[in-house]
Amino acid sequence: MQLGILGSGSWATALAKICTDNKQSINWCVRSEEIVTHMQQRHHNPGYLSSVYFDTNLVKLSTDIAGTIAASDCILIATPSAYVTATLSNLPANAFEGKKVISAVKGILPDNNLLLNEHLNKAFNLPLSDYFTVMGPCHAEEVASEKLSYLTFSGIDVAVAEKIAACFTTPYLNTVVNPDVYGVQYAAVLKNIYALGAGIAHGLEYGDNFLSVLIANCADEMAGFLKKVGIQHIEVGVHDGEDPITHRKTPNYSSSVYLGDLLVTCYSLYSRNRTFGNMIGKGYSVRATQLEMNMVAEGYNASKCIYLVNQQIGAEMPIAETVYRILWENVKPRKGFNLVEKTLV
Numbered sequence: 430m431q432l433g434i435l436g437s438g439s440w441a442t443a444l445a446k447i448c449t450d451n452k453q454s455i456n457w458c459v460r461s462e463e464i465v466t467h468m469q470q471r472h473h474n475p476g477y478l479s480s481v482y483f484d485t486n487l488v489k490l491s492t493d494i495a496g497t498i499a500a501s502d503c504i505l506i507a508t509p510s511a512y513v514t515a516t517l518s519n520l521p522a523n524a525f526e527g528k529k530v531i532s533a534v535k536g537i538l539p540d541n542n543l544l545l546n547e548h549l550n551k552a553f554n555l556p557l558s559d560y561f562t563v564m565g566p567c568h569a570e571e572v573a574s575e576k577l578s579y580l581t582f583s584g585i586d587v588a589v590a591e592k593i594a595a596c597f598t599t600p601y602l603n604t605v606v607n608p609d610v611y612g613v614q615y616a617a618v619l620k621n622i623y624a625l626g627a628g629i630a631h632g633l634e635y636g637d638n639f640l641s642v643l644i645a646n647c648a649d650e651m652a653g654f655l656k657k658v659g660i661q662h663i664e665v666g667v668h669d670g671e672d673p674i675t676h677r678k679t680p681n682y683s684s685s686v687y688l689g690d691l692l693v694t695c696y697s698l699y700s701r702n703r704t705f706g707n708m709i710g711k712g713y714s715v716r717a718t719q720l721e722m723n724m725v726a727e728g729y730n731a732s733k734c735i736y737l738v739n740q741q742i743g744a745e746m747p748i749a750e751t752v753y754r755i756l757w758e759n760v761k762p763r764k765g766f767n768l769v770e771k772t773l774v
Contacts (some may be wrong), residue, residue: 432505459492471485506533701725
């Protein structure tokens with residue numbers, strides 16, 4: 430299986446490291462010729478995870494998206510959700526014909542409030558059977574330092590998902606497979622919003638006691654949304670059996686890709702969404718925070734997208750709505766969280 434990667438940020442770089450550590454050759458489409466030249470000469474990404482060095486014999490670098498896709502059987506998209514539509518906009522309608530696509534996008538596309546699989550189906554007629562996701566909990570920085578992490582690969586074709594997962598299995602990376610394409614994507618979107626909320630609470634100088642209650646309620650709110658959109662198998666403590674080979678229990682809501690990713694994104698100092706929220710809680714404006722961080726916090730756009738999507742779904746989401754109103758409607762963080770306090774159980 431020849432793998433192509435679109436994106437040159439920290440998450441794309443971490444995934445490229447995993448593949449090449451596993452001696453998997455990749456076609457890697459990066460943002461500029463300067464990055465190509467630097468990596469060819471210095472063997473590392475100059476902008477992200479610069480401590481990671483690559484065997485460039487395993488990496489074919491390019492800035493040509495169409496060429497990278499054409500040369501690959503399986504394309505991993507690892508660009509921020511806000512840039513996906515523009516990144517793919519010049520491709521022909523049949524660009525992904527006969528290809529497998531793996532999404533490492535942890536957000537909704539803000540141009541149209543669609544998940545990536547929905548956009549690819551609409552713009553490129555990609556069937557869901559050819560679409561897969563790779564989700565955390567897995568911070569790029571910990572991949573760089575080879576701390577043991579877990580990735581979940583999801584696809585309705587579980588056999589193919591297992592083959593894809595095998596390309597990413599290393600001594601420091603364990604892989605899990607499940608068929609829940611929609612659930613893992615919505616969970617990834619929501620945990621970023623709640624991490625913003627956790628960061629805002631920290632910036633407002635709430636303590637650990639409050640934060641634990643806040644995150645517990647975030648977990649409950651997220652589960653309620655997932656049930657509303659029809660996601661199954663998210664009941665804690667209930668499993669439908671186990672894998673006959675690995676003897677792992679079937680995943681449920683307490684699995685790493687749901688509750689685990691929520692927890693690490695809310696608590697970890699590596700979490701850019703938590704950092705973004707912390708600055709908002711301390712009084713920075715959204716624009717000042719964006720300029721200071723110089724990195725994309727997926728939860729910012731996601732908070733508006735989920736707010737709009739939920740107008741149709743009708744889930745009870747007071748925490749996510751409060752984060753949206755703080756970021757997009759100029760509600761003062763202290764006022765917003767005074768209201769959140771009254772909703773927590």
